[in-house]
Amino acid sequence: MPYDHRSVEPKWQARWRAARLHQTTFDPARPKFYALDMFPYPSGAGLHVGHCEGYTATDIITRWKRMQGCNVLHPMGWDAFGLPAENYAIKTGIHPRVTTEKAIANFRRQIDSIGFAYDWDREVNTTDPQYIKWTQWIFLQLYNKGLAYEGTVPINWCPSCKTGLANEEVTQGCCERCGSGVERKDMRQWLLRITRYADRLLEDLAELDWPESTLAMQRNWIGRSDGAEAIFKVVEPSRVGEGGLRPPEPERGREWEPSQGSHIVDEIKVFTTRPDTLYGATYMVLSPEHPLVDSLTTPAQQAAVRAYQVAARRKSDLERTDLAKEKTGAFTGAFAINPVNHEKIPVWIADYVLSSYGTGAIMAVPAHDQRDYEFASKFNLPIRPVVRPADGHTPAPDQAFVDDGIAVNSGDLDGLSTPQAKAKVTGQLEARGLGRAMVSFRLRDWVFSRQRYWGEPIPIVHCPTHGTVPVPESALPVTLPEVERYQPTGTGESPLAGIESWVKTTCPTCGGPARRETNTMPQWAGSCWYYLRYLDPKAAHEPWSKQVEQQWQPVDLYVGGAEHAVLHLLYSRFWHKVLYDLGYVSTKEPFKKLRHQGTVLAYSYQDALGRYHEMSEIELRGDDAILKATGEKLKVAVDKMAKTKLNGVNPDDVVAEYGADVLRLYEMFMGEFELPKPWDARAIEGCARFVKRVWRLVEEFDEKKAPAGDPLLRLRHKTIKRVTGDLDRMAFNTAVAAMMEYLNELTSSGATREDLLTLIKLLGPFAPHLGDEAWEKLGQPGFLLQVPWPSFDEALTRDAVVTLGVQVNGKLRGDVQVARDAPEAEVREKAMAVPNVAKHLAGKTVRKVIVVAGKIVNIVVS
RNA sequence: GCCGGAGUGGCGGAAUGGCAAACGCAGCGGACUCAAAAUCCGCCGUCCUAACAGGCUUAAGGGUUCGACUCCCUUCUCCGGCACCA
Numbered sequence: 001m002p003y004d005h006r007s008v009e010p011k012w013q014a015r016w017r018a019a020r021l022h023q024t025t026f027d028p029a030r031p032k033f034y035a036l037d038m039f040p041y042p043s044g045a046g047l048h049v050g051h052c053e054g055y056t057a058t059d060i061i062t063r064w065k066r067m068q069g070c071n072v073l074h075p076m077g078w079d080a081f082g083l084p085a086e087n088y089a090i091k092t093g094i095h096p097r098v099t100t101e102k103a104i105a106n107f108r109r110q111i112d113s114i115g116f117a118y119d120w121d122r123e124v125n126t127t128d129p130q131y132i133k134w135t136q137w138i139f140l141q142l143y144n145k146g147l148a149y150e151g152t153v154p155i156n157w158c159p160s161c162k163t164g165l166a167n168e169e170v171t172q173g174c175c176e177r178c179g180s181g182v183e184r185k186d187m188r189q190w191l192l193r194i195t196r197y198a199d200r201l202l203e204d205l206a207e208l209d210w211p212e213s214t215l216a217m218q219r220n221w222i223g224r225s226d227g228a229e230a231i232f233k234v235v236e237p238s239r240v241g242e243g244g245l246r247p248p249e250p251e252r253g254r255e256w257e258p259s260q261g262s263h264i265v266d267e268i269k270v271f272t273t274r275p276d277t278l279y280g281a282t283y284m285v286l287s288p289e290h291p292l293v294d295s296l297t298t299p300a301q302q303a304a305v306r307a308y309q310v311a312a313r314r315k316s317d318l319e320r321t322d323l324a325k326e327k328t329g330a331f332t333g334a335f336a337i338n339p340v341n342h343e344k345i346p347v348w349i350a351d352y353v354l355s356s357y358g359t360g361a362i363m364a365v366p367a368h369d370q371r372d373y374e375f376a377s378k379f380n381l382p383i384r385p386v387v388r389p390a391d392g393h394t395p396a397p398d399q400a401f402v403d404d405g406i407a408v409n410s411g412d413l414d415g416l417s418t419p420q421a422k423a424k425v426t427g428q429l430e431a432r433g434l435g436r437a438m439v440s441f442r443l444r445d446w447v448f449s450r451q452r453y454w455g456e457p458i459p460i461v462h463c464p465t466h467g468t469v470p471v472p473e474s475a476l477p478v479t480l481p482e483v484e485r486y487q488p489t490g491t492g493e494s495p496l497a498g499i500e501s502w503v504k505t506t507c508p509t510c511g512g513p514a515r516r517e518t519n520t521m522p523q524w525a526g527s528c529w530y531y532l533r534y535l536d537p538k539a540a541h542e543p544w545s546k547q548v549e550q551q552w553q554p555v556d557l558y559v560g561g562a563e564h565a566v567l568h569l570l571y572s573r574f575w576h577k578v579l580y581d582l583g584y585v586s587t588k589e590p591f592k593k594l595r596h597q598g599t600v601l602a603y604s605y606q607d608a609l610g611r612y613h614e615m616s617e618i619e620l621r622g623d624d625a626i627l628k629a630t631g632e633k634l635k636v637a638v639d640k641m642a643k644t645k646l647n648g649v650n651p652d653d654v655v656a657e658y659g660a661d662v663l664r665l666y667e668m669f670m671g672e673f674e675l676p677k678p679w680d681a682r683a684i685e686g687c688a689r690f691v692k693r694v695w696r697l698v699e700e701f702d703e704k705k706a707p708a709g710d711p712l713l714r715l716r717h718k719t720i721k722r723v724t725g726d727l728d729r730m731a732f733n734t735a736v737a738a739m740m741e742y743l744n745e746l747t748s749s750g751a752t753r754e755d756l757l758t759l760i761k762l763l764g765p766f767a768p769h770l771g772d773e774a775w776e777k778l779g780q781p782g783f784l785l786q787v788p789w790p791s792f793d794e795a796l797t798r799d800a801v802v803t804l805g806v807q808v809n810g811k812l813r814g815d816v817q818v819a820r821d822a823p824e825a826e827v828r829e830k831a832m833a834v835p836n837v838a839k840h841l842a843g844k845t846v847r848k849v850i851v852v853a854g855k856i857v858n859i860v861v862s
Numbered sequence: 863g864c865c866g867g868a869g870u871g872g873c874g875g876a877a878u879g880g881c882a883a884a885c886g887c888a889g890c891g892g893a894c895u896c897a898a899a900a901u902c903c904g905c906c907g908u909c910c911u912a913a914c915a916g917g918c919u920u921a922a923g924g925g926u927u928c929g930a931c932u933c934c935c936u937u938c939u940c941c942g943g944c945a946c947c948a
């Protein structure tokens with residue numbers, strides 16, 4: 001009987017379910033393996049072949065680990081808060097919960113149809129009140145530690161989504177979700193002090209087995225810069241010597257306190273990574289929002305400065321960060337004293353200085369900073385070189401010399417190399433109380449508010465007497481009220497603000513009337529800790545128990561898309577470290593090993609008018625794609641899968657046509673796991689043939705006709721070794737190739753029972769339905785998952801007789817068969833006797849013969 | 863501009879510094895068939911050749927080495943990320 005996936009696959013899925021085969025168990029005597037997939041947002045579109053790639057990889061690894069005797073944890077859940085469901089609710093009035101539940105049911109069905117071995121007893125859903133409760137609980141831990149605070153900051157405002165965005169959600173000045181230009185808008189926000197963990201988030205990357213690109217992205221995002229703070233005293237306008245209060249400490253992420261002249265402005269702090277160029281500072285620049293601007297500005301310059309501030313404020317982020325644009329700025333009328341040479345230099349404001357980085361003010365060294373150079377050129381400010389190239393070459397004119405070199409025109413720094421000069425001048429500043437070594441981070445505090453309905457309410461109450469008061473743990477979760485309209489108000493307040501009955505509450509401290517916080521958490525909140533809830537998904541009185549945490553943490557293998565390299569993966573590391581400090585988790589890092597699946601691309605077909613056509617309308621002939629209806633030859637391209645390109649591949653269709661095992665095999669066989677690769681509707685046929693041929697070999701197996709002895713013993717051991725090693729390296733494509741080669745040989749030379757059993761065991765993790773069906777057919781008891789992974793004998797993976805290539809001067813001229821352990825002299829002799837080799841040796845003197853055992857012989861002649 | 867990754871047949875891709883192109887797709891030839899599909903067998907980088915034997919070939923150019931797809935330097939192209947971060 002030919003193999004029929006339509007009956008075989010559901011049969012085994014039902015048997016696995018009935019046997020509770022995928023339920024997690026824990027035996028302290030065995031090693032543990034925690035494999036985690038990035039849980040999906042259950043969208044209406046359903047599962048994507050991209051999801052399947054990552055899920056198949058972890059599924060194969062966990063099945064393999066179970067066969068190797070590990071305790072395996074392999075859970076799945078739903079990142080179910082999110083804008084699409086809410087946007088749909090705005091359009092249709094259907095509650096996001098309803099849409100989400102439907103989408104989850106569909107995802108579940110799809111996932112089960114592919115035969116993934118998830119332990120559904122541990123399913124988590126971020127929108128479940130019991131889950132929300134602990135998300136809010138963690139927020140309160142952050143709040144109590146002073147890591148969550150309110151601030152009014154200019155945030156990224158998406159006019160289309162009508163909500164504030166985190167920095168991480170803004171790409172190229174546009175909303176990552178909808179592409180609209182992002183505006184700046186002042187809003188009261190909740191922020192999380194991730195900056196306090198910047199150093200640890202950076203340092204601990206060193207202990208992770210993560211892709212280099214992701215580590216680099218995190219390092220860049222955190223952006224540690226070592227440098228110095230320098231203090232410039234302000235001498236204009238005539239306020240010097242009045243004494244009094246210092247200006248407020250600039251604190252990133254906070255609203256600048258307006259300086260109404262109630263205190264004396266007396267110094268400007270700057271951050272620089274090049275303190276060695278201090279002698280070259282010829283002017284200063286404050287960001288337009290800097291708190292000292294008002295008090296510094298002289299009456300004569302006031303109008304110009306105000307006008308510039310207003311203009312800067314009106315600019316979108318996109319305009320402000322446009323690199324190509326000309327530098328702009330305004331002079332404040334004030335002057336400051338350069339702390340090293342006491343020179344009086346002008347103070348400007350300009351929007352190329354960001355209020356949110358460093359101290360929001362810079363010393364400008366136009367000779368050695370390209371931005372300062374452009375600004376100085378435009379406004380005719382002096383440019384003074386204070387570093388010369390160490391190799392004596394003349395730096396290019398018309399631009400700044402930004403490399404390290406030797407200090408010149410710099411007083412007692414002259415002649416020092418850049419690192420030496422940095423150290424010396426920093427020490428001098430420190431001694432005089434005019435500066436110190438300082439570290440700055442690019443990372444900003446995390447804007448943790450969304451003005452939306454479909455998210456976790458922030459568990460805070462605002463009391464007129466007691467200010468912000470956390471909701472007591474006993475009153476958690478704060479759940480979402482039912483609403484009639486889901487529209488964002490567009491004023492910056494969430495739809496929750498309009499539900500008076502929900503907003504009105506009492507103060508937990510004094511019992512007086514109070515109002516609930518109406519901001520909700522961003523979608524990232526739930527995904528910050530879901531990997532911990534899987535450990536103990538039903539715990540009612542704690543988020544997870546200490547015991548299970550110690551059993552399973554950390555995650556041994558985390559697989560998901562590279563698009564989360566700096567979002568989710570940085571946020572959850574931050575939360576994890578806070579939980580570590582509080583003693584709730586025992587590891588510094590949550591995810592030991594991380595891998596990203598490569599994007600699955602697809603061929604798209606475009607006609608002469610630029611219209612895209614679906615696969616079903618097309619006939620493939622060799623390299624050409626022909627539109628069936630008209631016979632037109634179409635333009636073929638490889639693109640990301642997109643609705644507009646009609647090139648999406650739906651796993652349901654693939655399962656229906658070829659079956660889950662073929663889908664799984666092809667996903668793995670397509671190419672290297674971590675690289676992008678195109679889905680080829682023809683190439684999948686190769687995997688379908690492989691499955692059929694395996695089945696035929698098993699079905700037609702006849703013990704009586706099997707070859708005598710064990711002719712493929714060595715190949716069998718080699719194959720076990722290859723597949724095992726490939727799984728260890730997550731080289732799934734070559735593992736499949738090894739099994740194909742083995743099958744080819746079994747088909748042509750004949751298989752023993754042991755050969756077949758081994759092939760099926762190796763194949764089981766990849767094609768579990770075929771695996772169990774064949775296992776049963778061969779009369780074996782139980783499920784493959786309960787069978788030990790085959791082992792190999794290293795000695796049997798090596799051939800007794802090997803074929804060596806024979807080179808003459810590095811060029812292959814023949815080969816020779818020798819015993820693997822033949823003495824070198826014999827190999828040498830036989831190699832030189834090969835006729836074609838001898839021909840190339842004729843008349844030459846042999847200088848050297850290199851024999852690499854089991855590999856090659858190279859004869860060097862001249 | 864900076865950071866990261868990648869460049870190998872018609873295509874997807876293999877190769878701890880040791881016989882480049884495994885495995886698969888497509889293509890070509892053959893078997894089976896009334897025929898087609900399915901299946902099976904053979905060929906399949908490129909140039910020269912009747913064939914044997916050769917020459918060339920892993921983006922380009924140099925280097926190290928007996929030997930380089932692999933290591934080092936320079937350059938080019940593509941993909942991803944960041945981008946006035948002082």
